[in-house]
Amino acid sequence: MMRAWFLPLLLVLAGSLAATGSALRGSPGLGVVLLLLCVLLGGVHSPLAFPRSVGALEAQRRSAVDGRPVVFWRAGCSYCLRLRMRLGRDSRQVHWVDIWRDPAGAEVVRAANDGNETVPTVLVAGRPHVNPAPEWVRAQITSAPR
Structure with missing residues (x-):
């Protein structure tokens, strides 16, 4: 059951890290966009999309x-x-x-x-x-x- 959530969780984690990095470099807008994109991709690849x-x-x-x-x-x-x-x-x-x-x-x-x-x-x-x-x-x- 957990492996079905591995890719979505990985995408959300990567988006969180990218958003944090962008915010620390002074681009919080880009960070929000990256986080939203990764959360969207995570949702599409999760069991919730079916x-x-x-x-x-x-x-x-x-x-x-x-x-x-x-x-x-x-x-x-x-x-x-x-x-x-x-x-x-x-x-x-x-x-x-x-x-x-x-x-x-x-x-x-x-x-x-x-x-x-x-x-x-x-x-x-x-x-x-x-x-x-x-x-x-x-x-x-x-x-x-x-």
Whole structure:
């Protein structure tokens, strides 16, 4: 669980150090800008930027009922972040599984990717798709039976 927060905390710490250094050199405005930028980047790369995760077994059960895709992701993954941002509000229509919090989810991803934890891996109708285009995932959401 802590490794999901490592990058965001590192970004905030780096921003704090850069802001302090700028303030001590007589540029407090630059320090505030650097700190805000690092806090923003930390927030984007944190688990807070994603809808609430569920366990892999629960996500697969829900997907079998409602036909919606299951997205396996992890914090700090730029491809996962790209998918999340490009889906926008539609991201709430898929079931998200954080593989760093759910060992069963990590196992599903390793089974689909020859032992590698390559994310995002999207499960649609029981078939895994590795790093699909966000437009394709959106099409799967809209074609899911309601």
